[in-house]
Every structure is written in C-alpha cells, then in structure tokens.
Amino acid sequence: EEAPPSPDAAQDPFAGDPPRHPGMRVNSLKPFNAEPPAELLTESFLTPNELFFTRNHLPVPAVDPRSYRLRVEGPGGRALSLSLPELRSRFPKHEVTATLQCAGNRRAEMSRVRPVKGLPWDIGAISTARWGGARLRDVLLHAGFGERRDGEWHVCFEGLDEDVGGAPYGASIPYGRAVSPDADVLLAYEMNGEELPRDHGFPVRVVVPGVVGARSVKWLRRVAVSPAESPSHWQQNDYKGFCPSVDWDTVDYRTAPAIQELPVQSAITQPRPGAAVPPGELAVKGYAWSGGGRRVVRVDVSLDGGRTWRAAELAGERPAPGRAWAWVLWELRAPVAAGAELEIVCKAVDASYNVQPDTVGPIWNLRGVLSNAWHRVRVTVAR
Amino acid sequence: EEAPPSPDAAQDPFAGDPPRHPGMRVNSLKPFNAEPPAELLTESFLTPNELFFTRNHLPVPAVDPRSYRLRVEGPGGRALSLSLPELRSRFPKHEVTATLQCAGNRRAEMSRVRPVKGLPWDIGAISTARWGGARLRDVLLHAGFGERRDGEWHVCFEGLDEDVGGAPYGASIPYGRAVSPDADVLLAYEMNGEELPRDHGFPVRVVVPGVVGARSVKWLRRVAVSPAESPSHWQQNDYKGFCPSVDWDTVDYRTAPAIQELPVQSAITQPRPGAAVPPGELAVKGYAWSGGGRRVVRVDVSLDGGRTWRAAELAGERPAPGRAWAWVLWELRAPVAAGAELEIVCKAVDASYNVQPDTVGPIWNLRGVLSNAWHRVRVTVAR
Ligand SMILES: [Mo]
Numbered sequence: 001e002e003a004p005p006s007p008d009a010a011q012d013p014f015a016g017d018p019p020r021h022p023g024m025r026v027n028s029l030k031p032f033n034a035e036p037p038a039e040l041l042t043e044s045f046l047t048p049n050e051l052f053f054t055r056n057h058l059p060v061p062a063v064d065p066r067s068y069r070l071r072v073e074g075p076g077g078r079a080l081s082l083s084l085p086e087l088r089s090r091f092p093k094h095e096v097t098a099t100l101q102c103a104g105n106r107r108a109e110m111s112r113v114r115p116v117k118g119l120p121w122d123i124g125a126i127s128t129a130r131w132g133g134a135r136l137r138d139v140l141l142h143a144g145f146g147e148r149r150d151g152e153w154h155v156c157f158e159g160l161d162e163d164v165g166g167a168p169y170g171a172s173i174p175y176g177r178a179v180s181p182d183a184d185v186l187l188a189y190e191m192n193g194e195e196l197p198r199d200h201g202f203p204v205r206v207v208v209p210g211v212v213g214a215r216s217v218k219w220l221r222r223v224a225v226s227p228a229e230s231p232s233h234w235q236q237n238d239y240k241g242f243c244p245s246v247d248w249d250t251v252d253y254r255t256a257p258a259i260q261e262l263p264v265q266s267a268i269t270q271p272r273p274g275a276a277v278p279p280g281e282l283a284v285k286g287y288a289w290s291g292g293g294r295r296v297v298r299v300d301v302s303l304d305g306g307r308t309w310r311a312a313e314l315a316g317e318r319p320a321p322g323r324a325w326a327w328v329l330w331e332l333r334a335p336v337a338a339g340a341e342l343e344i345v346c347k348a349v350d351a352s353y354n355v356q357p358d359t360v361g362p363i364w365n366l367r368g369v370l371s372n373a374w375h376r377v378r379v380t381v382a383r
Numbered sequence: 384e385e386a387p388p389s390p391d392a393a394q395d396p397f398a399g400d401p402p403r404h405p406g407m408r409v410n411s412l413k414p415f416n417a418e419p420p421a422e423l424l425t426e427s428f429l430t431p432n433e434l435f436f437t438r439n440h441l442p443v444p445a446v447d448p449r450s451y452r453l454r455v456e457g458p459g460g461r462a463l464s465l466s467l468p469e470l471r472s473r474f475p476k477h478e479v480t481a482t483l484q485c486a487g488n489r490r491a492e493m494s495r496v497r498p499v500k501g502l503p504w505d506i507g508a509i510s511t512a513r514w515g516g517a518r519l520r521d522v523l524l525h526a527g528f529g530e531r532r533d534g535e536w537h538v539c540f541e542g543l544d545e546d547v548g549g550a551p552y553g554a555s556i557p558y559g560r561a562v563s564p565d566a567d568v569l570l571a572y573e574m575n576g577e578e579l580p581r582d583h584g585f586p587v588r589v590v591v592p593g594v595v596g597a598r599s600v601k602w603l604r605r606v607a608v609s610p611a612e613s614p615s616h617w618q619q620n621d622y623k624g625f626c627p628s629v630d631w632d633t634v635d636y637r638t639a640p641a642i643q644e645l646p647v648q649s650a651i652t653q654p655r656p657g658a659a660v661p662p663g664e665l666a667v668k669g670y671a672w673s674g675g676g677r678r679v680v681r682v683d684v685s686l687d688g689g690r691t692w693r694a695a696e697l698a699g700e701r702p703a704p705g706r707a708w709a710w711v712l713w714e715l716r717a718p719v720a721a722g723a724e725l726e727i728v729c730k731a732v733d734a735s736y737n738v739q740p741d742t743v744g745p746i747w748n749l750r751g752v753l754s755n756a757w758h759r760v761r762v763t764v765a766r
C-alpha cells in the first residue's frame with residue numbers, strides 16, 4: 001500500500017493511486033470514486049475497509065509516515081507540528097463507531113428526475129467503521145485553544161491531496177463541534193483496527209461523526225482555527241442545497257449554508273430492483289441513519305408503494321443520547337403471493353421525529369446532493 | 384389575573400380559570416385550549432401574551448406568589464426550596480426568544496386522513512415569546528449537581544396543576560439538555576417583559592427551547608433529578624409517534640421514545656383557505672421553525688400544488704449556530720392571474736437540511752401528533 005508513485009506519475013497524477021477491491025462499483029476512476037455493491041453493504045454492521053465507499057476528489061497522495069507532520073495553528077493557540085508517533089502517544093486513543101455518508105449518496109435517483117452535475121452514486125456512498133485516533137478536542141486544548149470562544153469560529157482542515165494548481169482539498173466545521181466532548185470528532189489513524197488504508201486518508205484523517213463525509217478531510221496536513229469557514233472550493237462553492245428552481249445561471253452559493261449535519265436517510269439493500277423473488281416469506285433489508293447523532297427510532301416499510309406500512313426490526317448499537325453516530329441495519333419479513341408485483345418502499349424516523357420526504361422532485365437540486373426521499377424498489381414475485 | 388378561585392370551584396374545578404382574549408379560537412374550554420387566528424399569528428415576531436396559544440391539561444391552579452416554593456431535589460445534589468424572590472435574586476436573569484409548539488399543532492389536517500384522538504388544532508398551536516428567568520443550569524449547579532453525570536439521568540418537572548385524583552402534570556428532559564450552557568433551558572418568570580400570565584404558568588414555568596411544548600411544564604412546583612424519565616402519563620403514555628398501522632388495539636407506548644426535539648415545520652397564514660384573492664400581486668405569508676435549535680435556512684413556496692417552487696424571503700433574528708430557538712416569518716410575492724385556481728404549498732428546510740414530508744397519510748399516527756407535512760391552501764383569484 002505504500003509503494004512510491006510509479007515512474008509515469010508525471011504524465012498521470014493518478015498513477016500512484018493504490019490497488020482497489022475488484023468488487024467495487026466504480027463511478028469515477030480518476031479521481032477514484034466507488035461504492036460497494038448494495039447486496040454486500042449491509043452484510044455486516046462494520047463495513048470491511050476494502051469495501052468502504054471511497055470518495056476522492058484528487059489523486060491519492062503518497063505519504064511517508066516517518067516525515068509526516070500535522071500542523072495545528074490559529075489565533076488564540078500555540079502552533080504545533082506533530083509527528084505520527086507524537087499524535088499517537090501524546091493523546092489518549094479514542095474509539096468511535098461512526099457512519100460516513102457522501103452528500104451525493106443516491107444522486108442517481110435525483111438524476112432520473114432531471115440531470116444533475118455529479119457522480120452517479122447509487123445507494124452505497126455510505127459505510128460504517130470503528131475509528132481510532134486522537135480527539136480533535138484534546139489536540140486543540142493541548143494547543144491552548146479554549147473550551148468556548150466568543151463570536152464565530154471555525155476549524156479548517158487541509159489535506160495533502162492537491163489539484164494541478166497546488167491547491168489542497170479543504171473543509172471546515174464550526175468550532176463548537178470541534179471542541180465538544182460529546183461530538184467525538186477524531187483525528188483518526190485507525191479504521192476497524194488497522195492503520196488507515198491509503199484510499200481513506202493514510203496516515204491521518206478527520207472523522208466528524210454525524211456530518212457529511214466531505215468535512216472528514218483525509219491525508220490531513222493542517223488544522224487551523226479561523227474566524228471564517230474554509231476558503232476551499234468544496235466549502236464555499238459546492239456541498240450546499242438549493243431550491244429546485246435554482247439553475248446554473250441563477251445559483252448564488254453565498255445564499256446557502258455549507259452542508260454539515262445530514263438529514264435522515266434510509267435505503268433498501270435487499271431485494272434489488274427488478275428482482276424476481278420466490279413466493280412465501282420475503283426478507284427486506286436495508287440501512288437507516290441520521291445526521292447530528294440523532295438515533296434512528298423507527299423504519300417503516302411498505303410493500304404496496306406507500307399505501308400501508310409496517311415497522312421493521314432494527315439492529316444496531318444502543319448509543320448514548322445524541323451520539324448515535326452509526327447506522328442501524330433493519331429487516332422486515334412478510335409473506336408475499338406468487339405473481340404479485342411489489343413496490344417496496346422504506347422511510348426512517350429519527351430521534352427528532354424528522355422523516356424522509358415522499359418524492360425526489362421537490363428536493364431536486366442542481367448538484368444532486370441530499371437525496372433522501374423514500375427509497376423504492378420494484379420486484380416481481382415468481383410463480 | 385390573581386383573583387381567588389370563585390365559590391363554585393367545588394362544583395367546577397375550572398371555575399377559577401382566568402379570563403381570556405375573546406379572539407382566541409377555542410378547541411376545548413375545560414381544560415382551556417385555544418389558538419390565535421392564523422391571520423393574527425404572524426402579525427408580529429413576538430406573539431402578544433394574550434394571543435399566545437394556550438395548552439392546558441388541567442385546571443389553572445391559583446398560586447399565591449408569597450407562599451410559592453420551588454423544590455429542587457435528587458441524588459447527587461442538596462435539596463432546595465426556593466421562594467419567588469430567591470429565584471429572582473440568587474440567579475442571574477437570562478433572556479431567550481423561543482418558539483413553543485404543541486405536539487398536536489396541525490392535528491386537524493391529520494384527522495382529515497383518518498380520525499385521531501386529540502384536540503383539533505389548526506395551524507396556531509405555535510407562538511413565540513421573549514422569556515426571562517433563571518437558567519435551569521444555574522439552579523442545578525447551585526444545588527450541587529454536576530456538569531456531567533455518568534449513565535442515564537433525567538430532570539423531571541411537576542406542575543401545581545392536578546387531576547381529580549391529585550396527580551400533577553409532569554414531564555422530563557434528558558439531564559444533558561437541562562445542564563447544557565447552550566440549551567438555554569429556563570425557569571421562566573417573565574414572558575415578553577411581563578410576569579407570566581396565569582394561563583402560561585404563573586409564577587414560574589419551564590421553557591425548554593427547541594423541544595415540544597409538553598416538556599415546558601407550567602406552574603412549576605418541583606424539579607427532580609432522576610435516573611428515569613418522568614412517570615407522568617404525559618411522558619410515558621402520550622406524546623410519542625408511531626407507524627401509521629399502529630391502532631389503539633396494538634399500540635405499545637414503551638416501544639417509542641417520548642417526543643423531545645420536534646421536526647421541521649412550516650405553515651401558510653395568509654391567504655386563508657378558500658379565500659378569493661385579488662388579481663395582481665399576491666403576498667403569501669407564514670411561519671417556519673425547527674426543533675433542536677436548528678435554524679430554518681430556506682422556505683420553498685409553490686403556487687401550483689408542488690410542481691414548481693420559489694424560495695421565500697425570510698425575516699427573523701440571526702441566532703447563534705445551533706441555538707435558533709425562534710421561528711422565522713416568511714413572505715413570497717408573486718403575480719397571479721385573474722380567475723386562476725391556486726394550490727399554495729410551503730415546505731421548510733432546516734440547518735441539517737431536513738425537510739417536511741409531502742403528504743399527511745404516511746406520517747398519520749393514532750394520537751395525531753407531529754403533523755408536519757407540506758401545508759396546502761387552495762384559493763381562487765377573483766376576476
Ligand atoms: Mo461527499
């Protein structure tokens with residue numbers, strides 16, 4: 001995994017990218033963006049590292065862990081330059097089970113309403129891991145930043161991945177979340193008990209539980225406390241939601257807030273669209289998750305397009321209130337009659353009793369983000 | 384407002400209730416439950432006290448402020464008994480502008496899908512005030528309770544209002560919210576700069592911003608830290624959401640969490656359903672709000688039943704992140720053609736990009752709570 005960039009890297013900035021699992025469904029090769037097949041996604045509560053969805057904006061940087069340094073800086077604190085052994089030894093290792101979801105998960109459904117700009121993710125741009133690392137809070141307090149700061153403050157992250165002009169990937173989160181003992185924000189160096197794979201940010205990435213994946217900056221090189229959000233393209237002019245009537249001629253990115261917490265979400269992973277299922281008992285399976293640590297409290301499933309509903313069985317951890325960072329996997333078993341045409345639908349309810357919208361059209365937006373309408377799968381019951 | 388109970392109180396426990404504004408739309412006289420007319424609701428950002436929606440579960444108690452005592456108790460703290468002057472003088476007065484909404488707001492729309500059990504609130508079981516009082520946090524810390532407690536803890540409230548068997552109204556909130564400096568939970572003795580009116584909890588009520596009104600216990604007599612939620616009927620066996628298929632034969636209240644934070648909500652207050660509006664420019668007005676301090680970031684309005692949308696102008700305070708406790712009032716102006724039939728629809732988006740569901744049926748529940756589907760108003764444009 002840590003081979004040096006190949007000789008043709010000068011021609012192809014992606015030539016040094018790592019090898020990947022052949023079972024991944026690739027949405028873009030350069031940069032690499034891929035999701036696990038839906039039928040594998042909910043086979044286990046923790047997603048195996050090699051099946052965890054990969055969302056890269058740029059080439060994967062080749063990082064030498066011996067020379068790696070993480071810079072921490074900003075007004076009100078002292079500047080730090082931490083080596084990997086320092087990050088591991090100076091701060092207690094904290095572990096969090098957290099789901100990450102791309103803002104573009106389920107974009108393909110939005111594109112079917114009207115074309116949007118973005119990668120055609122199916123339902124697999126979401127995965128769950130056990131992350132281990134230093135708490136961002138501990139690092140900030142060690143650098144002398146306080147528990148509370150007056151006024152508006154943000155914590156900006158920069159990656160070692162750079163575009164052709166040398167600009168790094170970047171993003172930010174509000175200061176309050178970064179320093180909160182309850183928000184569990186990590187500078188992670190472990191993923192499911194292993195060192196971070198290169199595709200997931202080796203040697204150090206941010207993990208912001210309950211927040212859109214785009215803020216969990218990989219290959220982290222810099223943490224900066226700032227009175228402004230990250231100036232990065234991805235914070236300022238991407239990853240925001242708009243009214244369906246806003247198009248590329250009228251969009252003004254300054255009018256919408258950067259996505260942080262994501263809305264409640266669910267999807268059906270089994271059966272697959274168009275399947276012919278045997279008559280008898282049908283097992284419907286899927287995942288559900290919500291942003292901000294809001295636990296999923298119920299998943300309703302319909303076999304008749306949304307006319308009647310039953311609550312599914314939920315499996316998952318029993319999280320602390322407000323810290324439900326991981327998805328729940330759910331299942332509904334129901335008898336189905338030979339020859340029937342079923343429209344299976346799911347919708348989740350979170351701890352704030354927020355629900356998913358019925359249809360995609362009214363949440364359509366030009367970038368195809370935040371696609372969380374009811375998930376619908378049509379199947380036929382064989383005779 | 385502080386007249387003693389009238390002599391026939393023995394016959395009628397509601398005989399001592401205070402006088403009310405004649406313009407209120409009354410849903411139940413005993414106990415008194417009433418909402419302001421929709422056209423007055425959004426006339427001002429702060430709802431005048433006499434128009435603030437009133438949701439009483441029991442007769443209004445007659446409280447002598449000279450003998451009033453607030454008890455505070457529970458394991459891990461010392462018991463307090465606070466007089467009204469002590470509550471006012473020992474703790475700094477903290478002011479918060481917060482919207483309260485009844486869980487049953489907009490229940491009438493749910494009843495039109497299928498009958499539900501509950502008061503037929505229209506869109507007015509929501510109002511906003513500037514509350515003044517002691518922080519619950521300050522009182523708990525003064526009593527020796529800590530900033531954090533291991534395990535599950537709740538803060539239970541009891542009112543001086545009692546049913547015929549002597550059981551008080553009660554409710555609880557999680558300990559973390561009660562003690563958080565960011566949650567702004569008040570023991571309020573002022574409402575819009577005046578002492579609390581009797582209908583709103585004189586002399587002291589809880590105000591839990593961002594949370595269903597049912598937890599903001601009025602006529603507060605007791606605050607108790609407890610390892611369990613309030614044993615009250617209204618915490619255990621009411622104010623919970625269920626799948627539409629759950630009926631009174633199958634409901635198990637233990638399976639659903641007590642409503643705390645409410646989901647994103649909005650409604651149209653102008654024009655009114657069935658109105659004939661003049662041709663030319665139509666002004667559509669309404670409110671939007673979300674639970675948990677999540678700011679409303681956008682309100683979309685449609686004049687064609689949801690086929691096309693435009694973003695409304697929002698007016699309101701600029702709150703601190705995560706502490707958007709007050710509603711936003713919104714307005715959309717659009718030209719309308721003589722003779723047109725309009726189906727006006729609104730839907731709001733909050734800071735977590737949660738949205739309202741399209742239709743009422745799939746969120747229907749036997750108690751008719753959490754009714755937050757798109758609000759729809761049909762009008763005719765005059766010729
Ligand atoms: Mo993303």
Ligand SMILES: [Mo]
Binds near residue numbers: 438486597
């Ligand atoms: Mo309520």
